[in-house]
Amino acid sequence: MTEATEQFFASLPARAPEILHGPVAGTLRIDISDGHSTTHWLARIRPGEIEIGQGSEGADAVWYCGVDLFDRLVTGRSQAMAALFRNESTFTGNVLLFLAFRRFFPPPPGTRDPREVAREHVRRVR
Amino acid sequence: MKELISILDGNTFLVSDRHGDIEPSMDFPTGLFTFDTRFLSTWLLLLDGERLHALSLDDSESYRTRYFLVPGEPTHFLDTKVSVIRSRGIGGGFDEELTVLNHSGQELSCTVRIEMAADFADLFEIKDVQRKQGQHTAKVEENTLRMTYRRQAFHRETVVRSSAAATVDKRGMTFQIEVSPHGEWTTRLSISTVIYGARGEDARAQLPLTGTRTMAAIEAEHAEFVAKAPKLGCDCQPLAGAYRRSLDDLAALRYESISLGVRLLAAGLPWFMTLFGRDSIITSLQVLPFLPELIPPTLTVLAGLQGVRLDDFRDEEPGKILHELRYGEAAGFEEQPHSPYYGSADSTALFVVLLDEYERWTGDVALVKQLEFAARSALTWIDTYGDLLGTGYVWYQTRNPRNGLENQCWKDSWDAISYSDGRLPTFPRATCELQGYAYDAKLRGARLARLYWNDPAYADRLEREAAELKERFNRDFWLPDKEYYALALDADGTPVDALSSNLGHLLWSGIVDESRARRVAEHLLGPRLYSGWGVRTLADDQGRYNPIGYHVGTVWPFDNSIIAWGLWKYGFRQEAGQICESMLAASRYFEGRLPEAFAGYERELTEYPVQYPTACSPQAWSAGTPLLLLRVLLGLEPQGEHLIIDPYVPSGMGRVELLDIPGRWGRVDALGRSRTPADEVEPR
Numbered sequence: 001m002t003e004a005t006e007q008f009f010a011s012l013p014a015r016a017p018e019i020l021h022g023p024v025a026g027t028l029r030i031d032i033s034d035g036h037s038t039t040h041w042l043a044r045i046r047p048g049e050i051e052i053g054q055g056s057e058g059a060d061a062v063w064y065c066g067v068d069l070f071d072r073l074v075t076g077r078s079q080a081m082a083a084l085f086r087n088e089s090t091f092t093g094n095v096l097l098f099l100a101f102r103r104f105f106p107p108p109p110g111t112r113d114p115r116e117v118a119r120e121h122v123r124r125v126r
Numbered sequence: 127m128k129e130l131i132s133i134l135d136g137n138t139f140l141v142s143d144r145h146g147d148i149e150p151s152m153d154f155p156t157g158l159f160t161f162d163t164r165f166l167s168t169w170l171l172l173l174d175g176e177r178l179h180a181l182s183l184d185d186s187e188s189y190r191t192r193y194f195l196v197p198g199e200p201t202h203f204l205d206t207k208v209s210v211i212r213s214r215g216i217g218g219g220f221d222e223e224l225t226v227l228n229h230s231g232q233e234l235s236c237t238v239r240i241e242m243a244a245d246f247a248d249l250f251e252i253k254d255v256q257r258k259q260g261q262h263t264a265k266v267e268e269n270t271l272r273m274t275y276r277r278q279a280f281h282r283e284t285v286v287r288s289s290a291a292a293t294v295d296k297r298g299m300t301f302q303i304e305v306s307p308h309g310e311w312t313t314r315l316s317i318s319t320v321i322y323g324a325r326g327e328d329a330r331a332q333l334p335l336t337g338t339r340t341m342a343a344i345e346a347e348h349a350e351f352v353a354k355a356p357k358l359g360c361d362c363q364p365l366a367g368a369y370r371r372s373l374d375d376l377a378a379l380r381y382e383s384i385s386l387g388v389r390l391l392a393a394g395l396p397w398f399m400t401l402f403g404r405d406s407i408i409t410s411l412q413v414l415p416f417l418p419e420l421i422p423p424t425l426t427v428l429a430g431l432q433g434v435r436l437d438d439f440r441d442e443e444p445g446k447i448l449h450e451l452r453y454g455e456a457a458g459f460e461e462q463p464h465s466p467y468y469g470s471a472d473s474t475a476l477f478v479v480l481l482d483e484y485e486r487w488t489g490d491v492a493l494v495k496q497l498e499f500a501a502r503s504a505l506t507w508i509d510t511y512g513d514l515l516g517t518g519y520v521w522y523q524t525r526n527p528r529n530g531l532e533n534q535c536w537k538d539s540w541d542a543i544s545y546s547d548g549r550l551p552t553f554p555r556a557t558c559e560l561q562g563y564a565y566d567a568k569l570r571g572a573r574l575a576r577l578y579w580n581d582p583a584y585a586d587r588l589e590r591e592a593a594e595l596k597e598r599f600n601r602d603f604w605l606p607d608k609e610y611y612a613l614a615l616d617a618d619g620t621p622v623d624a625l626s627s628n629l630g631h632l633l634w635s636g637i638v639d640e641s642r643a644r645r646v647a648e649h650l651l652g653p654r655l656y657s658g659w660g661v662r663t664l665a666d667d668q669g670r671y672n673p674i675g676y677h678v679g680t681v682w683p684f685d686n687s688i689i690a691w692g693l694w695k696y697g698f699r700q701e702a703g704q705i706c707e708s709m710l711a712a713s714r715y716f717e718g719r720l721p722e723a724f725a726g727y728e729r730e731l732t733e734y735p736v737q738y739p740t741a742c743s744p745q746a747w748s749a750g751t752p753l754l755l756l757r758v759l760l761g762l763e764p765q766g767e768h769l770i771i772d773p774y775v776p777s778g779m780g781r782v783e784l785l786d787i788p789g790r791w792g793r794v795d796a797l798g799r800s801r802t803p804a805d806e807v808e809p810r
Binding site for chain 2: 090096099105108114115117
C-alpha cells in the first residue's frame with residue numbers, strides 16, 4: 001500500500017459532503033493487489049457520506065486494481081475509466097458506485113484552471 | 127464507392143459488399159464491429175476458387191440480410207448449375223447460414239472456401255491509420271478458428287465455428303462438398319466476439335440485456351418498440367414512410383450502455399456507434415413526444431458520467447456533460463481522449479433543457495429530483511468554466527492540441543465557423559447557438575428550481591441572469607447592417623459575421639427579440655440559406671460555402687427539424703410547414719431514411735437531394751427528424767396536465783392523425799388537416 005493511497009482513503013469521509021451528491025448508495029469493495037497480497041478496502045457510499053473500512057466481505061460492486069495503478073489514480077496521473085477500458089483494472093457490479101467514487105480522484109498534476117489559461121492567451125495575442 | 131450493405135443491432139454492426147463479402151479496408155469501416163473494435167476484417171466466399179456474383183439481395187430488416195449468389199458474371203442468359211444463399215443475422219456477433227444448391231441432375235462436387243481474418247482495428251485507426259501495438263494470433267481447433275489480439279491486459283477474441291465439418295487453417299475454412307442431384311448442402315457459421323474483462327470473462331456477460339440475443343428476440347423487441355409508439359394515419363405517403371422508417375431505425379440504434387445495463391441510442395452508422403452527449407440529447411428532444419421511455423436512461427447515464435475534475439487531455443471540467451464515449455483500444459490506452467471526451471460546449475446546457483422538457487411531457491418529478499445536483503452542476507458550469515473569458519457568454523477552446531476538437535459546437539469540423547469572407551476567427555470562440563441554449567437552460571432550470579427543488583431564490587436568480595443574457599446577446603451578436611445575428615464572437619469580442627443556419631436554433635431557444643424574429647425567419651427561408659430541400663448550414667454567398675462541405679453548405683435534416691421548431695415557437699407556422707414539407711419531400715429519395723446530411727445544391731439544379739458522400743446512415747438525429755416535424759405540424763405542446771394540439775398542416779398534405787400520444791395526460795389523439803379556405807383545422 002502506498003502512502004498516497006493511505007492518505008487518499010483517510011481523506012474521503014471529510015470530502016464526501018462536497019463530492020457525493022447523487023442518489024447513489026451501496027458498498028464498493030476495492031481490491032488493491034501488489035501481485036502477492038491483496039488489500040480489501042470497503043467504501044460504504046451514501047448521499048453526502050462515505051465510510052471507509054477494510055474487509056473481504058461481499059459488496060454491491062468490486063473493483064480490482066493494482067497498487068501502482070491506484071497510486072497513479074490518487075495522484076491524478078492516470079484516469080479510472082481508461083484503465084477499465086484497457087483492462088488494466090476490472091470491475092463487477094453496480095457501475096454507479098464506481099462513477100460516484102471516481103469523483104474523489106484529483107486532476108493531473110500541474111493542471112491549471114482553463115479560465116486563467118484562456119484569459120492569459122487572449123491577453124497575449126491582443 | 128461500391129455499394130455497401132449494413133446490418134446493425136445496437137453498437138454491433140456489419141458492413142459488407144453486395145455479395146456479403148468483407149475485404150480489408152483501412153479507409154471505410156467494412157467488417158464486423160462491436161464496442162468500437164473490428165472483430166472481422168476479411169470474410170470472403172469462394173466457390174472452386176472463384177468469387178460469386180449477386181443475383182439479388184433481401185435487406186428489408188435492419189438486423190439481417192439474405193444474399194442470392196451465383197458463380198461467374200450474371201449474363202443475359204443465366205445458365206448456372208449451382209447457386210448459393212447466404213443468410214445472416216446480427217446479435218453480439220453474427221450467424222451466417224451458407225447453402226449451396228445443386229440445380230443439375232448430376233452430383234456436384236466442389237470446394238467451398240471462406241477466407242477469414244480479424245485485424246482488431248480500433249475504429250479510430252480506420253479514420254487515422256496507426257500501427258497495432260499488440261499481438262495477433264490465430265488458433266486452429268476442430269471446425270473452429272479462434273483469432274485473438276492482446277496488448278498488455280487488453281484482450282479481444284473472435285471465434286468462428288462451423289456446424290459442418292471443415293478443414294480449418296489460420297486464414298479460413300475449406301469445405302470439400304458433394305451435393306446430390308437437385309440437392310443442397312448447408313453449414314451454419316457462428317461468429318462470436320469476446321471482450322475480456324474481470325477475471326477473464328466477457329465484460330459484456332454481466333450486462334443484463336446483451337450477450338447472445340437471438341434474432342427472434344431482436345425481432346420481438348423491435349416489434350414491441352414500434353408498437354409502443356403512437357400510431358400515425360395520414361394521406362401524405364412520404365410522412366407515413368419516414369415515420370415508420372424512423373421508428374425501425376431508432377429501434378436498431380439502441381445499444382446497451384456498459385454503465386447501467388440500460389439501452390441508449392447510438393448516434394450513427396458507421397462512425398458514431400456510441401454515446402454522444404449532443405446527439406443523444408437532441409434525439410431525445412425529437413422523440414420525446416413519441417417514445418418518452420428512451421429519455422430517463424439517457425439523462426441518467428449522462429449525469430453519471432458528468433465531468434468531475436479538470437483534465438486538459440479530455441477537455442473535462444466539473445459539471446460538464448460529455449461529448450463522446452468510446453470503449454476501444456485507442457480510448458483505453460489514452461491515445462484518444464474518449465474515456466469520455468468532454469469537448470462540447472453545448473451538451474451541458476442542452477442536458478438541462480432536456481430534463482425540463484421531459485418533465486413537462488411526463489410529469490416524472492422523481493427523475494427531476496434525482497438529477498437535481500447534476501442539473502445544478504450543469505447550470506453552474508455555464509457561468510464558471512463555460513464562460514472562459516468572464517464576459518457572460520459560453521466560449522470554447524480545446525486544451526488538447528493533439529486530438530481535441532477545435533470547434534466544440536454541433537458544427538465541429540475545423541472550418542465550420544468563419545467570417546462572411548471566409549477567414550477563420552481566433553480562439554476562444556463563442557458561437558451564437560451556445561448562448562441561446564444557455565438562455566433556455568437558465569429559464570428551464572428556474573422552472574425546475576421553483577416547482578421541484580424548493581428553491582425560489584435560485585429560480586429568481588436564474589431568470590434574472592437569463593434576461594440579462596438575452597439583452598446582452600441582442601446587443602453584441604446582432605449585426606444591424608446585415609439584419610441577422612452573428613455566427614459567433616471571436617476572442618476579441620468581434621462578431622463573426624457569416625450567415626448560417628444557427629439562426630434557427632436561436633429561435634428555438636427563445637433568445638431572439640420579438641422585433642427581430644420576422645427578419646430572422648426571412649433569412650432562413652430566403653434564397654441564400656434555403657435550397658428548396660431545406661436550410662443550408664451556411665448561406666450560398668459566404669466565403670466558405672461549398673454545397674458538399676460538411677458544415678459549410680450541406681443541409682442537415684436534424685438542423686432543419688430544430689429550425690422548424692424554432693419558427694413554430696415564434697408563430698411562423700407557414701414557414702415551419704414549408705421546412706417540414708421540403709424535408710419530407712427529400713426523404714422520399716432515401717426510402718424514408720433521411721441521411722445525416724445532403725448537398726446544398728438548389729432544388730431546381732439537381733431535382734433530387736444529393737447525398738453527402740460519407741454521410742452516416744442511419745443516424746439517430748436524422749431518424750428523429752420526422753418525429754419532431756410531426757410535432758411541429760400538429761402543434762403539440764404540453765401545458766400543465768394537458769396537451770395543447772394546434773395543427774398547421776401545409777396545403778396538399780391532407781389528413782394527419784396521430785393516435786395514442788403518451789404523456790402525463792395518459793394517451794391522447796391529435797388530428798390535423800391541410801388548410802383550405804373553406805375548411806379550417808379543427809383541433810380535437
